[in-house]
Each structure stands twice: as C-alpha cells, then as structure tokens.
Amino acid sequence: MFFKVKFKISLTLFFLLSLIVNSHSIEPNEFVQKTVNRASEALSNKISTEIKIKKLKIIAKETVDIRGIGFYTLGKYRKTLTDNQKDQYISLFEEYFLKTFSDRLAEYTDPKVRVDSYEKLNENYTIVSSVLIATDKRPEVKIDWRIYTKNPENPLIRDLIIEGLSLARTQKEEFNSIIQSNDGDINALFSSLKKFNSK
Amino acid sequence: MKKILLAIIFIFTISGNGFAASEGSEDLSKNNNKPVNDCFEGLNRGIFAFNKALDDAIVEPLAKGYRKLPSPIRTGTSNVLDNLGNLITIPNNILQGQLGSAGINSLRLLINTTIGIVGIFDPATSFGLEKNGKEDYGQTLASWGVGPGCYIVLPILGPSTARDAVASIASFSGGDPWYNITVRNDTHYVADFDYYASRVTKGVDFRSKNIEAFDNLEKNSMDFYASVKSLYLQDRRQKILNSKRIIDTLDDSDWEEIETN
Numbered sequence: 001m002f003f004k005v006k007f008k009i010s011l012t013l014f015f016l017l018s019l020i021v022n023s024h025s026i027e028p029n030e031f032v033q034k035t036v037n038r039a040s041e042a043l044s045n046k047i048s049t050e051i052k053i054k055k056l057k058i059i060a061k062e063t064v065d066i067r068g069i070g071f072y073t074l075g076k077y078r079k080t081l082t083d084n085q086k087d088q089y090i091s092l093f094e095e096y097f098l099k100t101f102s103d104r105l106a107e108y109t110d111p112k113v114r115v116d117s118y119e120k121l122n123e124n125y126t127i128v129s130s131v132l133i134a135t136d137k138r139p140e141v142k143i144d145w146r147i148y149t150k151n152p153e154n155p156l157i158r159d160l161i162i163e164g165l166s167l168a169r170t171q172k173e174e175f176n177s178i179i180q181s182n183d184g185d186i187n188a189l190f191s192s193l194k195k196f197n198s199k
Numbered sequence: 200m201k202k203i204l205l206a207i208i209f210i211f212t213i214s215g216n217g218f219a220a221s222e223g224s225e226d227l228s229k230n231n232n233k234p235v236n237d238c239f240e241g242l243n244r245g246i247f248a249f250n251k252a253l254d255d256a257i258v259e260p261l262a263k264g265y266r267k268l269p270s271p272i273r274t275g276t277s278n279v280l281d282n283l284g285n286l287i288t289i290p291n292n293i294l295q296g297q298l299g300s301a302g303i304n305s306l307r308l309l310i311n312t313t314i315g316i317v318g319i320f321d322p323a324t325s326f327g328l329e330k331n332g333k334e335d336y337g338q339t340l341a342s343w344g345v346g347p348g349c350y351i352v353l354p355i356l357g358p359s360t361a362r363d364a365v366a367s368i369a370s371f372s373g374g375d376p377w378y379n380i381t382v383r384n385d386t387h388y389v390a391d392f393d394y395y396a397s398r399v400t401k402g403v404d405f406r407s408k409n410i411e412a413f414d415n416l417e418k419n420s421m422d423f424y425a426s427v428k429s430l431y432l433q434d435r436r437q438k439i440l441n442s443k444r445i446i447d448t449l450d451d452s453d454w455e456e457i458e459t460n
Contacts, residue, residue, distance in 0.1 A: 071457050100419040107411070125454070136270075139408070150458065158454070164437045170429040177425035192421045 028126040028147040029118045031155045035063045036113040036130070044110035053102040060101050065148050065156035066094050072158070073172040077179055077186055085186065092193040099197060113143070124150045125158075235360060235432055238349035246352040247424050253355065254406075262406035273404070275319040280401045282311045282318025284333055286376045291334035295342045300331045332441060336374060337363030341439040350428060358431040 026034075042055040060066070070093035071078050081089065112133040120126045126149050132141040146159035146168075159168040175189055182188030237243060265273070285308040292301035307323040307330070314322045324330065340362050341347070348361030359367075370378060380386050381394035406413075420426040 068457050072454060103419060104415055107415070138411075146454075165430050165433045169433065170426055173429035174420060174422050174425040177422050177428075181422075196421050 025152040026155060027118075028145075028149060028155055029115050029128050031063075031147065032128045032130060032145050032157075033113075033115045035059065035157070036111075036115070039105065040111055040113070043105065043108055049106050052106050056102040056105055057098045060098055063157055064097075064101075065158050066097050068148060068156070068158055069097065069168055069171075070094070072168055073175050075172050075176050077176070077184075081186065088190065089186075092190060092197065095197045096193050120149075124148060126155075127161075233346075235347050235350045237428070239351060243350065243352040244424055246354055247427070249354060250352065250357055251423075258402065258406050259410070261403050262410060265403050266407045266410070273407070276400060277404050278311070278315070278321050279318040280397060280404060281330075282308060282315070283377050283397060287336075287370060287374070288331070288334045290374060291336060291339045292331075294339045295334065297334075300334075303328050304331055332438060335363075336366035336369040337435075338439050340366050347435075350432065358428060360432075360435070363435070 038059050039056060042052055042059065045052070067090055070090050073093070074081070074089070113130050114133060115128060115130045118126050118128040126147045128145040128147055130143050130145065132143055134140040142163050144161040145157055146161065148156045148158045159166055161167070178189050178192050179186060285304050289301050289304050289308070292298070292304060307328050310323040310326065310328070311318045311321055314320075337360070345362050347363070351359050351361060351364060353359050353364060369375075373379060373383070377397070378394055381389045382391050416426055416430075417423050
C-alpha cells in the first residue's frame with residue numbers, strides 16, 4: 001500500500017515536473033515575435049540613442065548565438081585557429097558584432113514586424129519568416145530568421161536573411177576576403193577588427 | 200571592336216570556371232552556389248573606387264534630390280521603368296521555357312501601357328496579374344547551364360559577372376525592343392535621348408530606394424568592396440534560380456559543424 005502511494009506521488013511529481021520543463025521550451029516563431037517586440041519597445045521609447053544601444057546589446061546577448069556566428073564567419077579558416085586564437089577572435093568578434101548590430105538597428109524607430117510562418121529544416125534549425133511592415137519612407141521588407149534549436153528551451157538567432165540575402169554569409173565572405181588579401185594571415189582580420197572596434 | 204574585345208574577355212574568363220552541368224535544376228542550383236572567382240580583383244577594386252567616387256559626387260546627390268519629389272511622381276516613374284523592363288523579361292521568359300510567365304507579363308505590358316497610361320499606373324495587378332520576377336539574357340544563359348565566369352566590376356554600371364556582361368550585348372543587338380525603337384532605328388516617336396534618360400532614371404530610382412541601406416553597409420563594413428560583391432552575387436543567384444527559398448539554406452554544411460549549446 002505504502003509503495004503504491006509512493007509510486008503515485010512520484011508519478012504526479014514527474015508529470016508536474018515535465019509540465020514545468022515543457023513550459024520553458026518555446027516555439028521558434030514565438031521566440032522571434034517576443035525578441036522583435038522587445039527590440040521594438042526599446043527602439044520606440046523616447047530615450048537617448050546611447051541607452052537604446054545599451055538595451056539592444058542586452059537583447060542581442062540573450063537571443064543571438066554570437067559565438068556560433070563568429071565561428072561560421074571564419075569559414076575554412078576556423079579549423080586553423082589555436083585555442084588561444086579562438087578565444088581572442090571570439091572576444092573581438094563579440095565586440096564587433098554588438099557594435100554593428102546595435103548601430104544598424106538604432107536608426108529604426110518603432111519598427112513593426114509581423115511573424116508569418118516557420119519551416120523546420122532539421123533538429124538544429126528552423127527558418128522563421130517575417131515581414132518588416134512598410135512605412136511612408138520604406139517599402140515592406142521580407143526577413144527570415146535562422147533559429148538554432150538544438151536546445152529547444154534556449155533557441156538562438158544565427159542569421160537574418162533580408163530579401164533572400166544572408167547577413168552571416170555576407171559577413172563570412174567579407175572576413176574571408178580580408179584574410180585572403182593578406183595571404184591567409186588570420187592576424188590581419190584580428191587587426192581589422194581591433195581597428196574597427198576602436199572607432 | 201568593343202564587342203569582339205568583350206567576347207574575348209568572355210571566353211577567357213568563362214574558361215576559368217568552365218561550363219556548368221545543364222541537367223536538371225539541382226545541378227543548376229549546385230552550380231550557382233559555387234564561389235565566383237574574382238580573377239581581376241586589383242582592377243575590380245580600382246573600378247569600384249572610381250564608381251564610389253562617381254556615386255558620392257553625382258549619383259547619391261541626384262538620388263537624394265529625386266527623393267524630394269512627391270511620392271506619386273516617384274511611384275509613377277518607377278512603374279513606367281518597371282513596365283519597360285517587361286520588354287526584356289518577356290523574350291527571356293520564352294527562352295527559358297516560362298511560357299506562363301511570358302503570357303502574364305505580356306498581358307501586364309499591354310494593360311499597363313494602355314489603360315495604365317504608358318505604365319504610370321499598374322491596373323494589371325488589380326486585375327489579378329501579379330508582378331513576376333525580372334529576367335534578362337544573363338539569367339537565360341545561366342538557365343542554359345553557362346557558368347558565371349569571373350566576377351567583374353564595370354565602370355559606372357557596377358558589379359557583374361563575365362557571363363552577364365557578355366549577355367547584355369544581346370540587348371544591344373536586337374534583344375531589347377526599347378533599345379531598338381529608340382537608338383537602333385530612327386522612329387518619329389522616340390529618340391536616343393529617351394533610351395539613355397530611362398537608363399539614368401532607372402539608376403537614380405534604384406539608388407534613391409537604397410540610400411540608407413548603402414550608407415549603413417558602408418559604415419559597418421571593414422571591406423566594403425567584399426560586402427557589395429557578396430550581396431550582389433547572392434542576389435544574382437536568387438534571381439537565376441527564381442527561388443523563393445532562402446539561398447543559404449541550400450547549403451547548410453558550414454553551419455552543421457558549429458555547436459555552441
């Protein structure tokens with residue numbers, strides 16, 4: 001009898017626990033909509049550009065896989081880096097990414113984004129389709145989000161594809177061009193990043 | 200002479216990349232996802248810098264001025280240029296076997312030129328004839344399996360590939376009805392000026408729609424030339440494949456190795 005009760009309690013606890021765990025996982029489209037709403041709120045507030053940038057950086061750190069994008073943008077050179085160089089690169093890249101990301105977004109005021117649909121590519125990736133709604137000054141812009149879903153409880157943005165043009169891919173080709181122009185020397189990229197970050 | 204010179208450059212640059220396989224769309228997509236060689240990078244960077252200076256001095260100020268025109272005038276101008284573009288798109292629809300699109304674009308051209316008053320208005324869309332993507336002779340060559348060849352930057356005209364630059368000769372050799380009735384043949388209704396004015400206005404119209412995007416890209420690029428090249432080639436690839444699908448998802452291999460959580 002005692003064991004039966006204990007088993008029932010355990011089962012109930014397990015059920016409740018799994019409910020709690022499941023409630024923490026979030027669908028990629030909901031994740032994008034929430035992220036966009038957060039960014040939109042930060043941009044629509046009547047606050048200084050500096051504070052807007054600070055808020056955007058916090059959002060980016062929580063929702064973007066900066067480390068993953070950083071490694072992706074190195075392309076074939078990723079495999080040639082020592083552990084020390086990897087650490088140095090990720091630190092430089094994170095600073096670079098947050099600076100360009102917030103600079104790009106800070107110019108928008110109260111952007112309205114409508115999330116339309118999503119397509120699961122595999123266990124790791126889902127593409128969420130959305131539209132930046134047109135205003136008097138600019139036409140409608142189609143934005144697709146590559147969401148890294150390996151950990152469903154903590155989805156992360158890995159790429160923005162604007163009208164079919166991938167920002168991560170553009171970044172990768174730019175970085176590769178800098179390295180190639182310097183005979184494959186990765187330090188040339190580090191120098192360029194340092195110079196850009198100090199501007 | 201100019202055409203012969205271009206043809207020689209074409210043969211030289213195409214031979215560097217080889218011709219693409221022409222069997223099936225999968226081969227086409229694989230071919231178009233290959234990196235495009237920048238065989239003349241030094242020269243290209245020089246021409247890019249020249250174009251940039253020209254843009255700063257003339258095109259961007261013109262685009263900013265154009266933007267001050269009332270919105271209906273800009274929309275009407277954009278519509279007229281878009282309507283004219285059908286004259287190249289329709290023969291290329293046919294050459295690529297897109298007969299349905301050729302029919303829709305022909306109807307759009309007919310309706311917008313007549314009821315829409317030379318294309319100022321777009322009644323065709325309200326009749327259910329939605330806009331299709333533009334096609335040109337470069338896209339047609341690509342659909343026939345010709346590889347892009349080397350990446351090149353043309354003076355004034357900007358980024359291109361060897362294939363697309365040579366394909367544009369077709370437009371000046373009878374393949375562009377608008378060029379034929381303005382420049383090639385002496386008609387009483389339209390003249391050379393109309394053709395060149397339409398080309399310049401098209402450039403200014405495009406630039407005016409992208410002032411902030413260009414400024415932002417330049418400000419946030421460490422190598423502006425490489426960024427423009429990447430965006431141009433991605434856009435071109437998408438137009439050739441006529442794909443709504445995101446191009447980067449066609450090749451996930453580089454992402455798959457990266458695990459961060």
